[in-house]
Amino acid sequence: xxxxxxxxxxxxxxxxxxxxxxxxxxxxxxxxxxxxxxxxxxxxxxxxxxxxxxxxxxxxxxxxxxxxxxxxxxxxxxxxxxxxxxxxxxxxxxxxxxxxxxxxxxxxxxxxxxxxxxxxxxxxxxxxxxxxxxxxxxxxxxxxxxxxxxxxxxxxxxxxxxxxxxxxxxxxxxxxxxxxxxxxxxxxxxxxxxxxxxxxxxxxxxxxxxxxxxxxxxxxxxxxxxxxxxxxxxxxxxxxxxxxxxxxxxxxxxxxxxxxxxxxxxxxxxxxxxxxxxxxxxxxxxxxxxxxxxxxxxxxxxxxxxxxxxxxxxxxxxxxxxxxxxxxxxxxxxxxxxxxxxxxxxxxxxxxxxxxxxxxxxxxxxxxxxxxxxxxxxxxxxxxxxxxxxxxxxxxxxxxxxxxxxxxxxxxxxxxxxxxxxxxxxxxxxxxxxxxxxxxxxxxxxxxxxxxxxxxxxxxxxxxxxxxxxxxxxxxxxxxxxxxxxxxxxxxxxxxxxxxxxxxxxxxxxxxxxxxxxxxxxxxxxxxxxxxxxxxxxxxxxxxxxxxxxxxxxxxxxxxxxxxxxxxxxxxxxxxxxxxxxxxxxxxxxxxxxxxxxxxxxxxxxxxxxxxxxxxxxxxxxxxxxxxxxxxxxxxxxxxxxxxxxxxxxxxxxxxxxxxxxxxxxxxxxxxxxxxxxxxxxxxxxxxxxxxxxxxxxxxxxxxxxxx
Amino acid sequence: xxxxxxxxxxxxxxxxxxxxxxxxxxxxxxxxxxxxxxxxxxxxxxxxxxxxxxxxxxxxxxxxxxxxxxxxxxxxxxxxxxxxxxxxxxxxxxxxxxxxxxxxxxxxxxxxxxxxxxxxxxxxxxxxxxxxxxxxxxxxxxxxxxxxxxxxxxxxxxxxxxxxxxxxxxxxxxxxxxxxxxxxxxx
Numbered sequence: 001x002x003x004x005x006x007x008x009x010x011x012x013x014x015x016x017x018x019x020x021x022x023x024x025x026x027x028x029x030x031x032x033x034x035x036x037x038x039x040x041x042x043x044x045x046x047x048x049x050x051x052x053x054x055x056x057x058x059x060x061x062x063x064x065x066x067x068x069x070x071x072x073x074x075x076x077x078x079x080x081x082x083x084x085x086x087x088x089x090x091x092x093x094x095x096x097x098x099x100x101x102x103x104x105x106x107x108x109x110x111x112x113x114x115x116x117x118x119x120x121x122x123x124x125x126x127x128x129x130x131x132x133x134x135x136x137x138x139x140x141x142x143x144x145x146x147x148x149x150x151x152x153x154x155x156x157x158x159x160x161x162x163x164x165x166x167x168x169x170x171x172x173x174x175x176x177x178x179x180x181x182x183x184x185x186x187x188x189x190x191x192x193x194x195x196x197x198x199x200x201x202x203x204x205x206x207x208x209x210x211x212x213x214x215x216x217x218x219x220x221x222x223x224x225x226x227x228x229x230x231x232x233x234x235x236x237x238x239x240x241x242x243x244x245x246x247x248x249x250x251x252x253x254x255x256x257x258x259x260x261x262x263x264x265x266x267x268x269x270x271x272x273x274x275x276x277x278x279x280x281x282x283x284x285x286x287x288x289x290x291x292x293x294x295x296x297x298x299x300x301x302x303x304x305x306x307x308x309x310x311x312x313x314x315x316x317x318x319x320x321x322x323x324x325x326x327x328x329x330x331x332x333x334x335x336x337x338x339x340x341x342x343x344x345x346x347x348x349x350x351x352x353x354x355x356x357x358x359x360x361x362x363x364x365x366x367x368x369x370x371x372x373x374x375x376x377x378x379x380x381x382x383x384x385x386x387x388x389x390x391x392x393x394x395x396x397x398x399x400x401x402x403x404x405x406x407x408x409x410x411x412x413x414x415x416x417x418x419x420x421x422x423x424x425x426x427x428x429x430x431x432x433x434x435x436x437x438x439x440x441x442x443x444x445x446x447x448x449x450x451x452x453x454x455x456x457x458x459x460x461x462x463x464x465x466x467x468x469x470x471x472x473x474x475x476x477x478x479x480x481x482x483x484x485x486x487x488x489x490x491x492x493x494x495x496x497x498x499x500x501x502x503x504x505x506x507x508x509x510x511x512x513x514x515x516x517x518x519x520x521x522x523x524x525x526x527x528x529x530x531x532x533x534x535x536x537x538x539x540x541x542x543x544x545x546x547x548x549x550x551x552x553x554x555x556x557x558x559x560x561x562x563x564x565x566x567x568x569x570x571x572x573x574x575x576x577x578x579x580x581x582x583x584x585x586x587x588x589x590x591x592x593x594x595x596x597x598x599x600x601x602x603x604x605x606x607x608x609x610x611x612x613x614x615x616x617x618x619x620x621x622x623x624x625x626x627x628x629x630x631x632x633x634x635x636x637x638x639x640x641x642x643x644x645x646x647x648x649x650x651x652x653x654x655x656x657x658x659x660x661x662x663x664x665x666x667x668x669x670x671x672x673x674x675x676x677x678x679x680x681x682x683x684x685x686x687x688x689x690x691x692x693x694x695x696x697x698x699x700x701x702x703x704x705x706x707x708x
Numbered sequence: 709x710x711x712x713x714x715x716x717x718x719x720x721x722x723x724x725x726x727x728x729x730x731x732x733x734x735x736x737x738x739x740x741x742x743x744x745x746x747x748x749x750x751x752x753x754x755x756x757x758x759x760x761x762x763x764x765x766x767x768x769x770x771x772x773x774x775x776x777x778x779x780x781x782x783x784x785x786x787x788x789x790x791x792x793x794x795x796x797x798x799x800x801x802x803x804x805x806x807x808x809x810x811x812x813x814x815x816x817x818x819x820x821x822x823x824x825x826x827x828x829x830x831x832x833x834x835x836x837x838x839x840x841x842x843x844x845x846x847x848x849x850x851x852x853x854x855x856x857x858x859x860x861x862x863x864x865x866x867x868x869x870x871x872x873x874x875x876x877x878x879x880x881x882x883x884x885x886x887x888x889x890x891x892x893x894x895x
Binding site for chain 2 (some may be wrong): 017021022024025106109128129130134147149150152153154157161173174176177180181184185188189202205206209213214215216218219222223239240244247248255257258259261262263264265266267268269270271272273275431658
C-alpha cells in the first residue's frame with residue numbers, strides 16, 4: 001500500500017461526518033419498510049437476469065436503441081472512448097454556440113471529467129443536483145454515488161453558498177436548500193443546453209428513463225433548447241417492461257423510497273415553449289464496457305443499477321467514505337468499475353480496503369458478487385505483480401504445517417515476558433500499534449493437538465472428525481476440549497486427524513488461489529480417515545472452506561482429482577453450534593434442568609452469517625443451553641478482524657472494533673460469543689484493553705457443563 | 709385502490725389527497741384554494757392552469773376574471789412566477805402513491821415543475837395498481853415524454869436531512885374527482 005493511502009485513511013478516520021450521518025439514518029430499518037410486501041430475492045433475480053442478458057448483447061442493443069431513437073427524431077452517437085464522447089459534446093456546443101450548460105446528476109459525465117473539459121472552451125457547466133452543485137463549489141468529487149456531498153457539514157456548505165451567492169448565511173439546512181433553489185433557478189432559464197445522464201436506456205422504444213427527487217432533470221430537459229444525455233452502455237435493457245423491476249428496486253434500495261419524486265421516460269424530441277423543436281442527442285458511451293462484458297467474471301458487474309446500497313452497508317466505506325474507498329465511482333462496486341473504466345492499476349490500492357464481509361453482496365439489487373470480484377482484482381494483481389515478499393513468505397509458512405506449528409510453539413515461549421492472564425497487552429516499540437486498542441492473545445502453552453490424546457473418551461457408535469483450525473488449536477485449546485466433552489455426551493466420539501493444517505482461507509483472501517488449492521488438497525483425505533459421520537468445525541471461516549471454498553477453488557484451479565472427496569467433506573461438515581442445535585432437536589443432547597439463566601449477546605461472524613448462512617442455529621442452541629440472548633445493534637456487522645486485514649489496515653480495523661465494542665457494551669449482557677476464533681481474538685482483546693466486565697467466550701466453553 | 713393510493717401518496721412528503729364526488733365540488737375547492745393561497749396578478753403569485761380535459765367543464769373566462777392572476781396560457785415566464793400550477797394527470801398508482809403525466813406538451817411540465825404548489829387533478833377511476841399496470845396503458849410510442857410524480861420535490865443531500873421543495877413544488881395537492889372518468893382520457 002502506498003504511503004499516500006495510509007495518510008488519506010488516517011485523515012478520513014479523523015473526519016466522521018459521513019459515518020455519523022449514515023448511522024443516524026438507520027438505513028437497514030428504513031429500507032426494510034420500503035420493501036414491505038416485495039419479494040426482494042425474486043425482484044433482484046429478475047434484474048440480474050435482464051441486465052445479465054443485456055450485458056451479453058451490448059453492441060446489438062446499442063444498435064437497436066440507435067435505430068429506434070433515431071426513428072423518433074433523437075440523434076444517437078455511440079462513443080467508444082471518453083475522448084469521442086467529449087469531442088462530440090464539445091463540437092455540438094461549438095456548432096450551436098452553446099456558452100452555458102445546466103446539468104442534472106450524471107456519474108457518466110463525472111467519469112469523463114466533462115465539466116473540466118468544457119471549461120477550456122469557455123463553456124460554463126453548472127451542476128443543478130444539490131449534492132453535485134455542492135461538490136462543484138467545493139471543487140471535490142462525489143463521496144457517495146447517490147448522495148454526493150454527505151461528507152460535508154451544513155456549516156461547510158453554508159460557507160460555500162455564502163461565497164457563491166455573496167451574502168451572509170447561517171447553517172439552517174431548510175434555508176440553505178432555498179438559497180440553492182434561488183441561485184440555480186436562474187441558471188435553468190439562461191442555459192443553452194441541458195445535460196443529463198440516464199438510469200435506464202430502453203432499446204425497444206429508444207427511450208431513456210431519468211429519476212430524480214429534486215425535479216432538476218425535468219427542468220434540465222425542458223427549459224434549454226438542446227438536451228444531451230450521456231449514457232453508459234450498461235444502462236441498456238431490451239424492452240419497455242424491463243424498466244419496471246429496476247424502478248421497483250432502485251429507489252427502495254438507494255434511499256428507502258417507494259419511488260423517486262420524479263421518474264421521466266423521454267422517447268422523442270418535444271416542442272419547446274416557443275414552438276421550436278427541441279434537439280435531443282443521446283451519447284451512448286462504451287469506455288471499456290464491451291471489453292468488460294467479454295470477461296467471464298466481470299461481465300456480472302455490468303448488472304449494477306447504481307443504487308449505492310453496497311456503500312450504505314459497507315463497514316469500511318462508512319468509516320473512510322468514497323474519497324478513500326473509490327475514485328469517481330465509490331465503495332465496493334466503485335472499486336470494480338474503477339479497475340475497468342480507468343485501469344486495473346488504479347484499483348490496486350483501493351481493492352485492499354475490502355474486508356470481504358459480504359454485507360454488500362446480500363443487499364445488491366442486481367445480485368453482483370462484489371467481494372468476489374474485488375478478490376478477482378486482487379488475484380489478477382497478485383498473478384501479474386506477485387505478492388509483497390514478506391506476505392508471500394508468511395503464506396508459504398502457514399502452508400507448511402511443520403514449520404508453522406514449530407514457529408507457534410516457539411512463540412509460546414518467546415512471548416512469555418509480555419503475557420499476563422492470557423493476553424499480550426503491550427508490545428515493544430515498532431509492534432506497539434498492534435496492541436494499542438486491543439490486547440493480543442497469547443499462544444497457549446500447549447496446543448489442542450497435544451492435549452487431545454490425553455482426553456479420555458467413551459466408546460461411541462458415531463464419530464466426528466474435528467477440524468480445529470489454527471487459531472483454536474494454538475490460541476483457544478480449551479474450546480476444543482469443551483467440544484469433545486459435549487459431543488461425547490451426545491454419543492459421538494471425536495477424532496482428531498493429526499495431519500490437518502491451515503484451511504487456505506488466508507491464501508484465498510489474498511488472491512493466491514494456487515496456495516489455497518494446496519491447502520485444500522492437504523486436508524481433504526485426512527479428514528475422511530476413519531469414515532466419520534460428521535466433520536465438525538468450530539471456526540466459521542474454516543467452515544466456509546470445508547463447506548464451499550475447497551470445491552470451488554479446486555474447480556477453478558483445474559485440480560479436480562479430489563473434488564468427489566471434497567464434496568464428501570462438505571456434506572458431512574457442520575459448524576459446531578449448528579451440530580449442537582441438531583443434536584438438541586434430535587434429543588441426543590438434553591439441557592440440564594433448573595440452570596441459572598445468564599445473558600449473552602451473539603456476534604455473527606461474516607463467514608457464519610453470509611458465507612454459510614448459519615445464524616439461527618447458534619442462537620437456538622445457546623438459548624436451549626440456558627442463555628438469554630440480548631441482541632446487539634448491528635450484530636452481523638464485521639468486527640474488523642478479517643484475518644490479515646487487521647495487520648494490513650490496522651487503523652480501519654480498530655475503528656470497526658470500537659463500534660462493535662460500543663454495540664456489545666450497550667446490551668449489558670454478561671457474555672459475548674462468536675463462533676470464530678478470529679472475531680473472538682479481536683473482541684476479547686478489545687474488551688480487555690477497555691477494561692470491560694463483559695467476557696468474550698467461545699460457544700463451546702459456554703455450553704460445556706449445560707447438558708446432561 | 710383509492711385508500712392505498714391516498715395512504716402512499718400522503719406518506720411521500722408534503723402531499724395531501726382530497727376526494728370529491730363531482731367536478732363542481734372539486735372546482736369549488738380549487739377556487740377556495742387559490743383564494744387562500746393569495747393568487748393575484750403579480751410575479752410570484754400567479755396560478756397557471758395547463759390544458760386539461762377538466763377545463764371543458766366550466767367557464768374559464770369567468771374564473772379568470774375572479775382571479776386576475778390565473779392564466780390558462782402557460783408560458784415559461786408565467787410558470788416561473790407561479791405560486792400555484794394546476795394540471796390534470798392521466799393515471800394514479802396505488803402501490804406507490806404516484807401519478808403518471810403525459811408530459812409531451814411542454815406546458816404540462818412548466819405548470820407542474822416550476823410552481824411552488826402543484827395542484828394535480830386525477831379522475832378517481834384512473835387509479836390502477838402499479839408501474840407494470842401503467843405500462844399497458846401508456847407507451848412511449850404514443851407518449852413521447854412520460855413523467856411519474858410521487859410527492860413533492862425533495863432532497864436529503866445536506867447531512868441526509870429531508871428538505872422539501874428544491875427545484876420543483878414544495879407542496880403537492882392531489883384532487884381526486886369521482887365523476888371525471890370521461891373526457892379526453894381513453895381507458
